[in-house]
Amino acid sequence: EPEVTQTPSHQVTQMGQEVILRCVPISNHLYFYWYRQILGQKVEFLVSFYNNEISEKSEIFDDQFSVERPDGSNFTLKIRSTKLEDSAMYFCASSVGAVYGYTFGSGTRLTVV
């Protein structure tokens, strides 16, 4: 069964440092997403990406965040200057269209110290 792959599975970083979270979506999917889940809270939408550009973003996705699809397979989330409150599980997802639901990756647990 096709899957979404995320690396690393866990990243610890110091406050103020930049981090890049990586994802390889399912190859025939057209839409890519990042979500986050703070421990004990709900899954929150960050951004959706289609045709090499951002199609929607949430209020959480401020200037500290950026996404990129640098080649035909990878999809990355960069946080420029991490804050303590950025500590969360970050999930990448992909789909052929949201009406069909998404497939999620297993997540990157980001810990900012």
Next chain:
Amino acid sequence: RKEVEQDPGPFNVPEGATVAFNCTYSNSASQSFFWYRQDCRKEPKLLMSVYSSGNEDGRFTAQLNRASQYISLLIRDSKLSDSATYLCVVNMNGFQKLVFGTGTRLLVSP
């Protein structure tokens, strides 16, 4: 009103029991509906889509009431392996994002 609202539970049931979860959504323009399952510290996994006519997948039955903006999930003959958090998820027409409820935790005991 929250976009997607669920009772957080937990629902504690014995093996073999039938359990039902409910969910309400605020936006009448919502078009697609799903139930996802999330195990502790794992990614959400699609359990089933929810169709207007209602649909069944084995022991799981999903219902949609558009007039009341209400979605339900029924699990029959609960198994220990059904213990998880069940997430109600909604997509609004014209948008690509899915909106998640906070989830309902189910604990099935022997």
